[in-house]
Amino acid sequence: MATPPPTPGLRKLVRNPFFILGLTPEASRAQIEREGQKLLSMLQVGFGEASHYHTPLGPQRRTAEMVRHAMAELRDPSRRLCHEVWAAYCPPPDDCAKPVGSHTPDQPDPWEGAFASFGWRMS
Amino acid sequence: MHESGPIYVGIDLGTTNSSAAVFDGEQVTPVRNATGTALTPSLVRIDGSGRISVGHRARKFLAHDPDSVRGEFKRLMGTRKGLTVASNTRRPEELAAELLRALRRDIETQVGVAPDRAVITVPALFELPQIAATREAARLAGFTEVEMLQEPVASALAAGFRADHSHGHWLVYDLGGGTFDVSLLAARDGFVDVVGHDGDNFLGGRDLDWALVQWACEQIEREHGVVLSRANSAHTPILGKLKRALEDAKIELSQVSEASVVCPDLIPHPDGARHLELQITQADLEAICEPVFARTVDVCQRLLAANRVRANEVERLVLVGGPAAMPALKKYIEKALGIELARGYDPMTLVARGAALFAASANLDARPKAPAPASAHRLWLRHPAVSADLKPHVVGRVMRADEQGAPTQIKLSRNDNNWESAWVSLNQEAGFIVGVELIARRSNIFTIAAKDEAGNPVVVDPPTLTIVQGMSLSDPPLSRRIGIALASDRVQVYFDRGEPLPARRTFRHHTVETVARGSDTCLLKIPIVQGEFDRAHLCRLVGTLEIPGTGLKTTVPAGSAVDVTLELDRGGNLTARALLADSDQVFDEVAHLLVPEASVDVLEATYQRSGNRLQELRKAAFRHHQDGDFRQRVETVARGLDGVGRDIEAARGGDDDAGLKARRMLLELDAQLEDLDAEIQWPALLEEAKWKLAWAAHWQQKYGSEHEQRLFNDASMAASKARERRDAVELERQVGLAYDLGFNAFVRDPQAWPSLFEQAAAAVDNARDLPAAHALVADGRDALAREDRRSLERVVRKLWNILPATHKQRRQAFESGLR
Structure with missing residues (x-):
């Protein structure tokens, strides 16, 4: 069940593009496009799994417009930086921060944040 | 004849010339017409018996039967205007449809398939009615599905599709016959982002031609004493001949430094028609065209400044369009902008090529769909048709998954046999997600295999899917702001310039007057406007959603809630919907989508x-x-x-x-x-700002919370900076913000609502719904007597909703019925 955000300030936090796309702030441009395209496809096909995303304030409803907007926000380097700060400062619970629909047999679960842990930045 | 594989069709419907291109996943090929050239003049001829000829054939008649030939109808798309060709009257979109039909035939001749689907380009600054008219032209020409694409985006896609490791900004300068577009793009990691665009819908090669005509008329007046004027309809054929002769001279000047303009018996004279013989040099041409070139440079510089990009940060300048072939233009632009021109692109077919590439990314295969075998199980597939990513996802779902023998597992194999996925089991929603691997810069075809529960192979439809690997384009941004005009002459912005398309947005408004059920004189108008201004009357009216009294289930009282939703697709096609919240009625008919006539x-x-x-x-x-x-x-x-x-x-x-x-x-x-x-009004504006800030500061100090006071200080400081910059719009905005904060504090004063109530009650006779207004005043008096502050506030807010905007404001706001 989606939790309504309490104030406009917090609404901005729960609408963070990284949360909407289910990615961490280290995500590369290619990952953002790939994940965004996948989510748009899943929403079009009507997968329930794609209809919500996780935030520090609980799950929120996800729409195709939100995904497109999130992708557009992260394409702009200066706007992305601002979202990175918020997403890194206040991440969603660990078990929620992974892309949806990633459980295909030929794709073992990646260790999210591995590159960041080694001090790499993917961009 | 095209044997197999997808065909993607792109069409550049130009003011002066049109062209088409096809993309087969590997190569983009311009389409040749019957004369063997890739350019078809945008001309339509209708003879006395109604026979139609298009392009080069129509052009042949321009000299001796100009009344039967019509061109330059692109800029009139979306107007009510009927164009007379010989004795026939046609709408601009009908003429455009003839042109599209001819291009469709040329494509069929070249690839063996009459395309059903295509991408058609439009100038970036085309307004919504013009886009709707282009879509209508395509429908009339026999296309069942079309997407519109902005011309500069198409050029950029064509210019960058095969560019390896491109990184940086590009400027695409597209001077067409009738329109000018410029786009700033950023290429990064195989993706092209449209950072912004600008342009002029009424500036093009045609303006260069008329500037040349003007120059020639001045020469004629000086040498022969004859004044030729565009205002005199008797001179129209003479000026037409002169314009064509000058166009030829302009093309000649691309190769030589001096050209002759010779027109026998052109100049009317009491002593008999005289010959025209003029010499025009490269230098004359440059001087005549300079004002038009300078206007285009201004637009380019405005675009760069708006995006804070310096000219030396632009890696490529791609010129597109017929006038781009003029050496004078190339020289001027290169020097004025200080950016080196990109070489090796055909400026005349670049737009059509880009459109064909975009058709692939929009998955618009032009081939008629082959019927699936009756036993095939239908799959609903979603994947990018063009991808810069080498490992995109394919998402799918099995339709009617509960049928016997329906697939339960799916596998994709690339047709070069070098990659295949594992068998993927369907999830609980009968869906699957498969990450596929692409070969770079190729059209990758995948075969879809399926198995049922018992492990038997199952035939699926479609049996294959295609993904082209190459540079892909992010969602195109909106070129002009779109909103709803409110009765106060303000605009409620729905989509800002730059918003990625497609987009959808809903806002709640309130009616300013009662619309009586069944009344054929009552009408609630919701004007849709396009433009960058906050004042509605300065924007262009592009459509009106109308709610007639005759279509209502119940009377809609003044102040009723109306939820208006606007939706734009990737090509800028607009749909609008209004929901009357109380009666749950939906209206979605946009009454007119026309460029207003210019009488x-x-x-x-x-x-x-x-x-x-x-x-x-x-x-x-x-x-x-x-x-x-x-x-x-x-x-x-x-x-x-x-x-x-x-x-x-x-x-x-x-x-x-x-x-x-x-x-x-x-x-x-x-x-x-x-x-x-x-x-000029700046001093008065400053005075008003000072007064409002002082008023708001007083109430903030008295009743404002700590947070509000911080916000108030921020707004006051921003207002002060706006004052220093003499930025009237920003000053008004910041003072408005501070005033609102002051108002929030003011209404905490026990005497605030009684005083506001008395003010509203004093104006009650101006309300459009008088009975409702008087009832509210009575309620307010009761609340006042009971000292019920909450009820009084509710009454005052309702009264505000039904007190009208001034008559002038409403007239200026296209008679909007909403606030």
């Missing part, structure tokens, strides 16, 4: 009015000792008005396009006059 008399009157305002401003500038910059801006408007005067003259002589251009220019000049007016 010459109305234009003339507006022109006179603007001229008078200009005179007033000149006097005010003198009285208020305005600086040189102000006077310079006034003179810029004066020069603009001179140009409008010439266009109105041409419109009077029958040039409809010049009329439309004049209408557009008058709107823009009107906005500039308003800005100049605002500057």
